[in-house]
Amino acid sequence: MHFVVVGNSIAGIEAAIALRNRDAHAKITVVSYEHDHPFARVALMYIFCGQMRLQDTEFYDRELYARMRFERVRDLVTGVDPVAKRLSLKSGSYLHYDRLLLAVGSVGRRLPWPGAYDQPGMHHFVTLPDLEGVNAMAKPGMTCAVVGGGLIGVESAEVLHLRGLKVHFLIREPWYFPVALDNAEAEVVAAHIRHHGLDCRTATPIDGMERKGGKMVLKMPDEELPVDFVVGAIGVVPNTKFLEGSGIALTPGGAIDTADNLESVSTPDVFAAGDCANVTWPDGSRRPEQIWYTSRDQGRAAARAMLGDDVKYRRGTWYNSAKFFDIEYTTAGFIPFAAKPHKHQGVGAPGEEAHWQTWYQQVPGQAITQRIVCKDGRFVGFNGLGTRWDHQVFMRWIHERRALDWVLAHMNEARFDEEFVEPFRVLPSATLVDGA
Ligand SMILES: Cc1cc2nc3c(=O)[nH]c(=O)nc-3n(C[C@H](O)[C@H](O)[C@H](O)COP(=O)(O)OP(=O)(O)OC[C@H]3O[C@@H](n4cnc5c(N)ncnc54)[C@H](O)[C@@H]3O)c2cc1C
Incomplete structure (x- = not known):
């Protein structure tokens, strides 16, 4: 064989x-x-x-x-x-x-603007040839635009900024990274990115692009933005x-x-x-x-x-981790897409009635948040920014169908970095609302 x-x-x-x-x-x-x-x-x-x-x-x-x-x-x-x-x-x-x-x-999803790829200046950041292309192009002092507010977008914006370029980070949606964060979390990350000196704009659709005087000019409803090059990060x-x-x-x-x-x-x-x-x-x-x-x-x-085995592939409970600049991000279980805040995606049978609740807190003045989603009183999902968490512990709790109060009382068991970060505690500002 x-x-x-x-x-x-x-x-x-x-x-x-x-x-x-x-x-x-x-x-x-x-x-x-x-x-x-x-x-x-x-x-x-x-x-x-x-x-x-x-x-x-x-x-x-x-x-x-x-x-x-x-x-x-x-x-x-x-x-x-x-x-x-x-x-x-x-x-x-x-x-x-x-x-x-x-x-x-x-591969990177191509931007739909006519002529965008006819001349040098349009890049992606997905493959090694992409990396070589951006690496050869990006010189300190240049101006660039990163288009698209997902994980590859924020990482591209960060490293181009670190190299000394002026970065415009342009996101069509009203929130940064809407497939993973809700509006409050997205605002924490966007504020952090702006704090680092990037021009991070949400709700900024781009209608097209043209080339003028050696620049790529991005056309937005109220502005034309000239840049030296563009990194397209609108998905893969x-x-x-x-x-x-x-x-x-x-x-x-x-x-x-x-x-x-x-x-x-x-x-x-x-x-x-x-x-x-x-x-x-x-x-x-x-x-x-x-x-x-x-x-x-x-x-x-x-x-x-x-090899001939009888196989049925199905992903188990979702988890992932990433970093937005220096903000750690951990997710585990079911967290609804923020872009569609009240659509249940992937939990329960279609049409099933359930009582959803969302518990949320942000540490005042810091880019640290925790969000816990419960369905019918049972823990089904976690999103955390700013501290590192062990997703395996959360996945166990999800499978054990733990109640919210139990999860809140045991949160420190899911922590990494105990020596560097304050222990988890429920803050007076924490909220619990119906809906997921
Ligand atoms: C910048 C970046 C950051 C990411 N961060 C995260 C993250 O934090 N967490 C996460 O879970 N995921 C992340 N991802 C996504 C993750 O990298 C992919 O899901 C994963 O790499 C997919 O693996 P794969 O084996 O399917 O394909 P790939 O990693 O895309 O590899 C494809 C392979 O196929 C080969 N190939 C392709 N076409 C051909 C051809 N025609 N002939 C011969 N060989 C070919 C390539 O050389 C390569 O070996 C990130 C992706 C990028 C680009």
Whole structure:
């Protein structure tokens, strides 16, 4: 059996390792184009800042391929012929497979303005070539715009600011990072970003862009903003253009449509995992998950399916952590999208009546907040800014269906950094409101 894995990032490499751990004799080939070794894409900004070298972000030792007896092909896949079971490579050669895993990740979503990409100056911050492009462009003293208020947007704004550029951070929505934060939390982060000297503007739609006198001029309803270059951070899309016309079913958004076992819905012996895979969410909706640990889990699940196991991939309880400048962010469980504050997303059956409550507090004068969401009196989700929390403790409490009072009384058990930060305590200003 020849297993071919395209992509050596978290989904692809975890799948390849899982295949080898179960099958000592199979031929396993790992194909990717960006870097010889798996590296943590989540650390791209640290490389840009000079705080880490690319090699520091490699999450396995460099002997991995030899130890696992992986064949390594460093090339770009330009097409798949599922009838001949053959990949075409940019180098002009072909690679045959018996079972194929596509773990090709994402690329930055392109900004929709006509002519935006016709000349240099439009960048993204998702792949290593993106990093090289921004790195070559960004010089201290320049002016740039970061368009889009998600995680990649805030990280891009931060590192460009650190390099000495004047940064306009432009967000269409009324709140910063609306998929993860509510209005109060978003305002805490936005105020912090402004405090660092960035021009952080929410509720700022951009109608288009034109080039004038060597500048890119962003057109907003009441203003034209000239900048030296733009970083587009309006999300990512599956990196699957090379599959168009292959017969492998893609969703309208370009994700590889998979069955519960992560095999293509259209094409036997072709599997997908990670950012590029269309999967079923716990609430039954279908879209890519596009985060690090779910990509890892999908890679491992896809490997089992490729080996013939009866697999049904479903993500468990959601969790994640990140940093907005120096503000730590932890989330666990169900936190409704702030952009739709009263829509229940992913908890309970559709149409189910439930009593939702939200407990919230902010430490006065500090960028420290905690939000606890309860459904029918039971803890279902946590969002925290400004201090580090152990999401595994919260996930246990969610599964144990703890009551709000119990959670508040035990919060210090979920803390990291006890020696640096004041212990958690319920403040007189804490609020408890109906709704989630
Ligand atoms: C700046 C940044 C910060 C992030 N921060 C976080 C975070 O804090 N927390 C979090 O959970 N997630 C974060 N993410 C998202 C996370 O990095 C992704 O969800 C994860 O990397 C997806 O893994 P993957 O294996 O599916 O694909 P990717 O990591 O995108 O890797 C794709 C692989 O496929 C290869 N490839 C692609 N196309 C081809 C082709 N045609 N031929 C050959 N090889 C190909 C690439 O070389 C690469 O090896 C961040 C992403 C970025 C860009």
